[in-house]
Amino acid sequence: MPAKPRIRLPQTARIGEVIEVKTLVAHAMEIGNRRGSDGNTIQRLLLHTFEATFAGKEVFRANLHTGTAANPFISFFMKVLGPGEFEFTWTEDGGAKITERQPLNVT
Amino acid sequence: MARDAEMTDRRAVIVGLSAMATSAGWANPAAAQTGPSDIGAVLKTLVGDAVPVEGRIALDLPEIAENGNTVPYAIRVDSPMTDAQYVKAVHLLAPANPLPRVASFFFTPQSGKASVASRMRLAQTQEVLAIAAMSDGTFYMHKRPIKVTVGGCGG
């Protein structure tokens, strides 16, 4: 059973407020130069891109490289322009995607 | 391995870096940070022929990492973040890693502030480099030394 990403949003947000969004996802972020217990090199496998959209519009993006730690934690900010739902997408080498949605409680 | 017992003076590094940058030292891998990676080529792709200026970037980083596998950091770039003037991207590099790129973060005016926090890997003691790409086409940079130590019962 893979771990579900964790998203931390403020409980409520006002229009015009700049909020912090914290995301955490389970992933080994294999560099491609480690040796496994069988002695063979473990193939590179990264989550290479992280995208966050809010109300259908991209609000933040990150390109992750080998220098990013395993189980990536990313915190970023967004100015609240109106109500909406976040969609977070992590894309792995090879194209597999992890997606997580969470609405923002705008007051 | 923690080979650098002496911490490099941060101001000296910044001055040194500026000198290197203005003399186009970055384009020459041999003049860049010691390490297996071609940092010159990476910088070329990120800033082209532009010369990054020291400033505007605050890089929150420990002075020693007890382990290089997870090193917490936060980057904040000073900008009004308006449609007219904002930070487009921040790139973080660890030039002495086997591959120097850590992450690139892309902002919009709606970001509100150009501020991110994450965790990086550092293969050895080195100076990490943050570069900010501004909406007007200029670049800022900031460099910070960090020691990475060998640890644990197994050395």
Added chain:
Amino acid sequence: MKKMPAIAVVLLAAIAACGKTYAQQMNVLDEGAVDVLMRAAFPKSRGEWLSRLKGDETMRACSNSKGAPSAEAGRAIGARERATIRYPSDGKLMGDWRRGEQLAQSGYGLRFTDDPATRATGGNCYACHQLTKQEVSFGTLGPSLLEYGKIRGFSEAAAKTVYEKIYNPQATAPCSLMPRFGANVVLTIEQIKDIVALIMSPESPVNRP
């Protein structure tokens, strides 16, 4: 696992007399019963690994006294351990300090995942000792050895002391925390010589801070 009547009896006797600690009267603990439980807890043990579970006479004396043997027991340990020390056949106590530094850095070897064919066993000196100014990641379980040779005038007697200390620290310090690297064949005589050189050579970074 089945019940453990043997240990239950002795432990209950211990507990009956037990005040502050859980096994205060350590001497009533049946070593045989603990051996049986150790054997059961490491079911994959074969051959040489089985003997690792059972301590020798010196280890048992140290275990039972929580590392603080009586003066008499200490003398017995010292005499027994001193007799184990073997010296280099060529009479030279110092090898190559550069190899010694590598050995001091390496904690590899003798774990069940380690492969001696791939990589030699290290001494892991930095885990417990400061040795050079350059290496800031050093432990403090043992004393700092910075400038060890220089402080002692690089004397032959000091080199011999260091050699013996690495070969079998319990010869002079019964129940020392330090492994008996030579006596327990963790390191070879050549490797011990390299570490002696690291600590005693005038060229070594230990003595050139």
Added chain:
Amino acid sequence: MNSSRKRICAAALVVGLSLTAAAEAQQSGDAIERELETYRSMLKADPWSNPGMLDVDRGEALWKTPAGPKNVSLEGCDLGLGAGKVDGAFARLPRYFADGDRVMDVETRILWCMEKLQGFDRLKLITRPHPAAGMPVRDLGGIATFVASRSNGQPFKAAFTEPREREALALGETLFYRRSGPMDFACSTCHADSGKRIRLQALPVFSKPEEARNSVGQWPAYRVSTAHVMTTQHRIYDCLWQMRLPEVELGSEVSVALISYLVKQAEGGEINVPGIKR
């Protein structure tokens, strides 16, 4: 100057120089320790950044999801407070369980439930029970992390009143001081003297309750060096590996006894799981 005076002077000089070098070492050690504390506090500053939390969630899902040959969830598992009662259970473990007729810590108990309730093959569960570096904690460990986190904020308060619980404690203490392996190591080699460290890692002294209380409640913990949650059984397993002993079995009397001793020493210490460590 006669020869005996020379010797005394030389000895004094040696001692003096040793003290100087030692003082310098102490100073540089203190500076490094301060800087390392910055690193550690940055890692801990935001609990939301601790990847171990992912395994708390995963463990909760695993606890509630039917699994195994019998396709039942672990909600029928009695952790000591009654079937399915998770909150506060970890704070009262290890304890004696009459159904298994032995003392169990949280992982040994979950192992027992996975075998008896869900029908998993125990041998498979205890073969390679701990993850390699870079791999996530196994299901059993994830469940243990979830269960432990449901005692967060509570003090360790295992009773240790049953005879078998007292036996486990006595055995644990004996093992703590027991030397074995080619390096002559015992737990007490590294964990019985205050203020010491291996490389740069401070060593908790488990023979002192005040230090045990500050340490034991952080386990299971996310280890940044291996990028996974390390459980208490795994922590013991790894220490024994470093001691050059063979592979200890998860749930063995020995590992349960050592955990019992640690938990008893930490009695009253607050549980705050998962911790985050080097």
